[in-house]
Each structure stands twice: as C-alpha cells, then as structure tokens.
Amino acid sequence: MLLGVIADDFTGASDIAYTLAKGLSGEGGLRTVLYLGIPEETAAADVEAGVIALKSRTIETAVAVQQSLAALRWLLDQGCRQIVFKYCSTFDSTPAGNIGPVAEALAAALGVQGVLVCPAFPAAGRTVYQGHLFVKDRLLNESGLQNHPLNPMTDADIRRWLRLQTATDVGHLDIATVRRGPKAIEAALRENGERNRTLAIVDAITDDDLVAIGRAAASHRLVTGGSGIALGLAANFIEKRLVAGTGASVIGADGPEAILAGSCSGATREQVEIHRANHPALAIDVAGVMGGSVTVEDLASFLLANQGRAPLVYSSGSPDEVKAIQARFGREKVAEALDDLFAGTALELVKSGVTRLVVAGGETSGAVVSALDLGALAIGVEIDPGVPVLLSGGEKPVALALKSGNFGAPDFFDKALERLAGR
Structure with a gap:
C-alpha cells in the first residue's frame, strides 16, 4: 500500500x-x-x-x-x-x-x-x-x-x-x-x-x-x-512508475432496493420532494421516534411492502422544523435516536434480502454502515460528483450509495438505484 x-x-x-x-x-x-x-x-x-x-x-x-x-x-x-x-x-x-x-x-x-x-x-x-x-x-x-x-x-x-x-x-x-x-x-x-x-x-x-x-x-x-x-x-x-494505473469499474448488485434519507440539507430536501412525487415515500415523525411510537419495524415494513417502486423514508426537515424538534428533545438525543432508527432499519432490510441501498447524509451513512459491518468495499463508477457505487464482498453482496447531504443532482435517487444495479 x-x-x-x-x-x-x-x-x-x-x-x-x-x-x-x-x-x-x-x-x-x-x-x-x-x-x-x-x-x-x-x-x-x-x-x-x-x-x-x-x-x-x-x-x-x-x-x-x-x-x-x-x-x-x-x-x-x-x-x-x-x-x-x-x-x-x-x-x-x-x-x-x-x-x-x-x-x-x-x-x-x-x-x-x-x-x-x-x-x-x-x-x-x-x-x-x-x-x-x-x-x-x-x-x-x-x-x-x-x-x-x-x-x-x-x-x-x-x-x-x-x-x-x-x-x-x-x-x-x-x-x-x-x-x-x-x-x-x-x-x-x-x-x-x-x-x-x-x-x-x-x-x-x-x-x-x-x-x-x-x-x-x-x-x-x-x-x-x-x-x-x-x-x-x-x-x-x-x-514514478510505482503503479500502472487502473480505473474504477462498473459493479453492482441488482435486486430489492430502498432509500434512507437523514440529511436536512437543501439539496437532499429537493431530492426528496422530487422523488416522493412519483414514488412511495414515508416522512418520519421525529416526535414519534422520541416517544417510541415510530419504530424500526414501521420503516422496514413500509420499505419492504413497496419493493420495486424505489421506496423512500426520510427525516429531512426544514431548518425551522429541525430547531423546534431539537429544542424540545435535545440535539444530541434526537441525532442518536435517528441514527439508531436508520441503522436498525438498514439491518432489517439487508436481512430481508435488500441488495441496493441509497443513504443520504453523512451521520446517517455512518450509522448505517457501522451497523451493517460489511467489511472492505470495492469502488465502482461515479453516480454524481463525489458519490460512487460501493459494493461489499461475500456470497450476498450489497451495493451502496452513501451521499453527503449537499451532494447529488435533483434526480439523484433514481439515478443511484440504476447505477447500484450495475446499469
């Protein structure tokens, strides 16, 4: 190395x-x-x-x-x-x-x-x-x-x-x-x-x-x-001729899909609005999460019930909404609860056979991949600037797109799912 x-x-x-x-x-x-x-x-x-x-x-x-x-x-x-x-x-x-x-x-x-x-x-x-x-x-x-x-x-x-x-x-x-x-x-x-x-x-x-x-x-x-x-x-x-130089290849894992959006950035909120106009989408009630009435099972059930339709769950609120919920429950507690929710949901999805997973938000992505524990990931082609296809190893590979909140074009979610399938 x-x-x-x-x-x-x-x-x-x-x-x-x-x-x-x-x-x-x-x-x-x-x-x-x-x-x-x-x-x-x-x-x-x-x-x-x-x-x-x-x-x-x-x-x-x-x-x-x-x-x-x-x-x-x-x-x-x-x-x-x-x-x-x-x-x-x-x-x-x-x-x-x-x-x-x-x-x-x-x-x-x-x-x-x-x-x-x-x-x-x-x-x-x-x-x-x-x-x-x-x-x-x-x-x-x-x-x-x-x-x-x-x-x-x-x-x-x-x-x-x-x-x-x-x-x-x-x-x-x-x-x-x-x-x-x-x-x-x-x-x-x-x-x-x-x-x-x-x-x-x-x-x-x-x-x-x-x-x-x-x-x-x-x-x-x-x-x-x-x-x-x-x-x-x-x-x-x-x-220096220490390496020959190789490029990223087209990789993927076609199969059931899901999108998890935990970023509150302007770019992600726009992507969510565009995607939910034509696909099943579930907004997460953060107060419900904090009170225990919104669970991993709720999110996983929604996403699995809408396989083949590019389903999305999201907690991408406006700045005013975020400030209000943080003032009510505490910034760190809200962040931890949402991280745990997304991480648990991702685990359930992969256990249920989901092979294409798009995640929006740096903290959300960190929580998801930490929970999945997929090991070393291969690097594929770029979806949008700064966001490549990632592929785990093993008998049942999982293809991932981990998107920083402000990255990606307005149609990022649809595009990402196509790239994750190797198309």
Missing part, C-alpha cells in the same frame, strides 16, 4: 476513494479499497490505496484524535508513503471541533509542519479564495450550512476557524502563489513550516489548481483536505 487515507465520515471516505481510483481525468488511478473502520487484518497485497472510514467528525475530540492515530498506525504498518486526512469540503466542524486537533496530532506523529489544508471541491461548487470557503457563489456561512443541525458553519474564513481549534498559527497560500505552479506551492509550504505553522490554508478555485497542489505535495508525508485534493495524488505514484 502506497497511500493511506483517514476520513472523518463515511460519505467522504467513499468520495475520496473514487477520486483515487479514477485518477487524473479518469485515465486510471490507484487500486483502492474502502475500509469501514480500522481493519484488524493486514491489507491484501494488491491494494495500492487504502481509505479508512471513521465516524469521528462529531464525537469527542480526544476520542477522534485517538481513533485517527490508531488508523495512522495501521496504514503505516501497511507501508504507506503518504497519508491524507480527509474532511468535508464544507469543513463541517465547530470552534471546538475535530479537524484542527486531528490534523495537528497526525502532523506531530509524522514529524511534519507546513501541512496543506484545502477543502476545495470545484466539481461540487466548493472553492477556497483568500482563505474563505465558498459554496458556488455564496460564502459558506451564507450557503445554508449555517443551519447545519450538528455543525453550523457561521464563518467562511477557514484560517480564523482553524485558529480556534489549533495550538499553532495557521498560514495561508493565496491563489497567486498556487497559479505559479507546484514549485512555488512547495516552497511556500516549506516556508510556513519554518515559521512553525503546522497548518496552512491553500486557495483553490479550479481542478487545475488542485492538480498543481497535489503535484506540489508529491513528497509530503501528510496532506489534508476534501476529496478534491486527491485529484493529482495518484498521478504522482504513476509518474
């Missing part, structure tokens, strides 16, 4: 796994495997890139650091020459969040400074300019992410945000430096390290910027960012 990724959630892990597998411009990348949690066994000999999916974005910081360092040790034991810490392209965190502490802990373990920080993902509308994160033409804190139920992003200045989380100053490489090419980027990162800055925000507006940044990081032990930062990383190993 040449490259190892530590991802702080499951949707992001699948996203960067596909980026590494497809390589630059889709001409072929690294033979990539997605691990759901830290593996207990040694990786297969033919794995070139290993992506470890953790559910560490919103847990206690000390635990997130501990899990990330454990993942680092396993990856280094597999021979990885480069480590990527992958977080969301919308930098989901809080002033007391985990991105800064985990990045600093990984940097200290590897003995490096001047580590680049770049959450940009232009294909999904995320760009970084003057250290500020944009979602399309809006500053992050004006894009709807300020209403995130767990990690409201109220400041688009990533430097300022990270300084609240880190022990050292945070540097910045502007777009002019990036446009001067890999050598200028590498020199600027080295200078930040010499100034004892562990982390440095790097501007990126286009995929070409990300490729240049990736090339500049060819010899870096640690890289951090969204999945876009991986665009140029596979090419570094191919150019």
Whole structure:
C-alpha cells in the first residue's frame, strides 16, 4: 500500500476513494479499497490505496484524535508513503471541533509542519479564495450550512476557524502563489513550516489548481483536505512508475432496493420532494421516534411492502422544523435516536434480502454502515460528483450509495438505484 487515507465520515471516505481510483481525468488511478473502520487484518497485497472510514467528525475530540492515530498506525504498518486526512469540503466542524486537533496530532506523529489544508471541491461548487470557503457563489456561512443541525458553519474564513481549534498559527497560500505552479506551492509550504505553522490554508478555485497542489505535495508525508485534493495524488505514484494505473469499474448488485434519507440539507430536501412525487415515500415523525411510537419495524415494513417502486423514508426537515424538534428533545438525543432508527432499519432490510441501498447524509451513512459491518468495499463508477457505487464482498453482496447531504443532482435517487444495479 502506497497511500493511506483517514476520513472523518463515511460519505467522504467513499468520495475520496473514487477520486483515487479514477485518477487524473479518469485515465486510471490507484487500486483502492474502502475500509469501514480500522481493519484488524493486514491489507491484501494488491491494494495500492487504502481509505479508512471513521465516524469521528462529531464525537469527542480526544476520542477522534485517538481513533485517527490508531488508523495512522495501521496504514503505516501497511507501508504507506503518504497519508491524507480527509474532511468535508464544507469543513463541517465547530470552534471546538475535530479537524484542527486531528490534523495537528497526525502532523506531530509524522514529524511534519507546513501541512496543506484545502477543502476545495470545484466539481461540487466548493472553492477556497483568500482563505474563505465558498459554496458556488455564496460564502459558506451564507450557503445554508449555517443551519447545519450538528455543525453550523457561521464563518467562511477557514484560517480564523482553524485558529480556534489549533495550538499553532495557521498560514495561508493565496491563489497567486498556487497559479505559479507546484514549485512555488512547495516552497511556500516549506516556508510556513519554518515559521512553525503546522497548518496552512491553500486557495483553490479550479481542478487545475488542485492538480498543481497535489503535484506540489508529491513528497509530503501528510496532506489534508476534501476529496478534491486527491485529484493529482495518484498521478504522482504513476509518474514514478510505482503503479500502472487502473480505473474504477462498473459493479453492482441488482435486486430489492430502498432509500434512507437523514440529511436536512437543501439539496437532499429537493431530492426528496422530487422523488416522493412519483414514488412511495414515508416522512418520519421525529416526535414519534422520541416517544417510541415510530419504530424500526414501521420503516422496514413500509420499505419492504413497496419493493420495486424505489421506496423512500426520510427525516429531512426544514431548518425551522429541525430547531423546534431539537429544542424540545435535545440535539444530541434526537441525532442518536435517528441514527439508531436508520441503522436498525438498514439491518432489517439487508436481512430481508435488500441488495441496493441509497443513504443520504453523512451521520446517517455512518450509522448505517457501522451497523451493517460489511467489511472492505470495492469502488465502482461515479453516480454524481463525489458519490460512487460501493459494493461489499461475500456470497450476498450489497451495493451502496452513501451521499453527503449537499451532494447529488435533483434526480439523484433514481439515478443511484440504476447505477447500484450495475446499469
């Protein structure tokens, strides 16, 4: 294994796994495997890139650091020459969040400074300019992410945000430096390290910027960012003739299907509205969940009774609805109850023979795949930017699409089910 990724959630892990597998411009990348949690066994000999999916974005910081360092040790034991810490392209965190502490802990373990920080993902509308994160033409804190139920992003200045989380100053490489090419980027990162800055925000507006940044990081032990930062990383190993370069293949598992949507993002709510117009859909009564009147059996029965019709269950409320229910029952209790509900429902579905499962929402995806415990996943073709087909092994493979809340086109759910069938 040449490259190892530590991802702080499951949707992001699948996203960067596909980026590494497809390589630059889709001409072929690294033979990539997605691990759901830290593996207990040694990786297969033919794995070139290993992506470890953790559910560490919103847990206690000390635990997130501990899990990330454990993942680092396993990856280094597999021979990885480069480590990527992958977080969301919308930098989901809080002033007391985990991105800064985990990045600093990984940097200290590897003995490096001047580590680049770049959450940009232009294909999904995320760009970084003057250290500020944009979602399309809006500053992050004006894009709807300020209403995130767990990690409201109220400041688009990533430097300022990270300084609240880190022990050292945070540097910045502007777009002019990036446009001067890999050598200028590498020199600027080295200078930040010499100034004892562990982390440095790097501007990126286009995929070409990300490729240049990736090339500049060819010899870096640690890289951090969204999945876009991986665009140029596979090419570094191919150019050194350490790998031949392979592409993602068409894989799937045709059979019974279900859609679970736990995200409250604007994109997911639109996808839900479009899908429910033509397919069976059940809105989850969150108050009923908290009171015990809405159960796993209710959701599973609805989905199994509507097989062949692309059934959907969802808890994707508006920001006002989410705030009201959180105020009534408590944010953490609501999140935990919904995670348990979706996880239990997924288990029942798979036990009943469902082989195609679409999951919307990072926390929901984490709960579902943790419960299913499917082991290592193969990486297939991309459904929409940032969301590939995933396929488990074994005698009864399960095909998965794990969608971050704000990802995917309006018709994502129908499209995903077709791709999961191998079509």
